[in-house]
Amino acid sequence: MDAFEEYLMTNLPEAPSFHPVFNEALQAMLLAGGKRFRPRLLLAVVDAYTPLLRESAYPVAMAxxxxxTYSLVHDDLPVMDNADLRRGEPTLHKRYDEVTAVLVGDALNTHAFYLIANAPLHNDAKVALVQELAYSGGIGGMVLGQAIDCWFEGEKLTPEQVDFLHEYKTGRLIAASLKMGAIIAGLDEKMQRELFDFGLDVGLLFQIQDDIIDxxxxxxTAGKTTGNDEDKNSYINHFGLEGSCERADALAARIGERLASFDAPLRRSLEALLKPYLARHKTK
Known part of the structure; x- marks a missing residue:
């Protein structure tokens, strides 16, 4: 177990309550594991420039x-994807009930901002971090993308609209993770924008690969419900498996080129994390 995972496991959210299952449900999907991809992106930027701030960044990474995780809990609900499995475990509405799953998602969302507000960082940085997560995780990103995804289910979008959907639903929170690392590290606005734009490519690649897995x-094998995208505007449904693999390979090549343009500390830090995602895809 690495240091961040240990931090997460020893600082799980807990409510002061006599509710019989709320705390168990609140912690369940965090305990179930996951790639921790977004917090690791943030920490990779911090490690590259201000490694002494790594531990101070842990509350933000956990946020x-x-x-x-809140977004996954809500995404799995019957009103959205109606999924049975997540991170190899039954989804919360299956394990408990829909009300508990909705409220756990709400709690994880709001508690994330509590963690940022109480992080041992400069107040100006914390305001900027809250702004970024609130916008890229909300109407400027993930929530808007999810709204488009659900509204247009069963209706085929244009290729440009598919990219827009997935940039917002998936890409912008991944991009925000890199930008939030840059905020903690005190990087200038130009570098923050550059990392955000880089993260949009990483996010689209991540989504295409997720569609391929589905x-x-x-x-x-996947640890989550698959074969559930028949009516969705997924890359597979628009471009087929071979076309999606080609798009993923083109994106991976572009990400590799952009990665090579970064200075040595940042390149080394991000390469270690991104290398598994940059391999070529095989359709046979």
Whole structure:
């Protein structure tokens, strides 16, 4: 277990309550694991420039993971994807009930901002972090993307609209993770924008690869409900498996080129995290 994972596991959210299952449900999807991709992106930027701030950044990294986890809990609900499995475990509405799942998602969302507000960082940085997560995780990103995804289910969008949907639903929170690392590290606005734009490419690649997994792996292998995108505006449904793999490879090449343009500390820090996602895809 690395230091951040240990921090997360020893600082799980807990409510002062006599509710029989709320705390268990609140912690369940965090305990179930996951890639921790978004917090690790943030920490990679901090490690590259201000490693002494790594531990001070842990509450913000954990806030990102909690915010992302809230989105998964809500995404799995019957009113959205109606999924049975997440991170190899039954989804919260299956394990408990829909009310508990909705409220756990709400709690993880709001508690993320509590963690940022109480992080041992300069107040100006904390305001900027709250602004970024609130906008890129809300109407300027993930929530808007989810609204488009649900509204246009069963209706085929244009390729440009598909990219817009997934940039907002997935890409912008990933991009925000890199930008939030840059805020903590005190990087200038130009570098913050550059990392955000880089993160949009990473986010689209991440989404295409997720769509490929949905089309090619069983629920047991993937650890989540798959084969559930028949009516969605997924990349597979628009471009097929081979076309999606080609788009993923083109994006991976562009990300590799942009990665090579970064200075050595940032390049090394991000390469270690991104390398598994930059491999070429095979359709046979």
């Amino acid at each position: 990102l993971e909690m915010f992302h 089309a090619t792996e069983s629920s047991e």
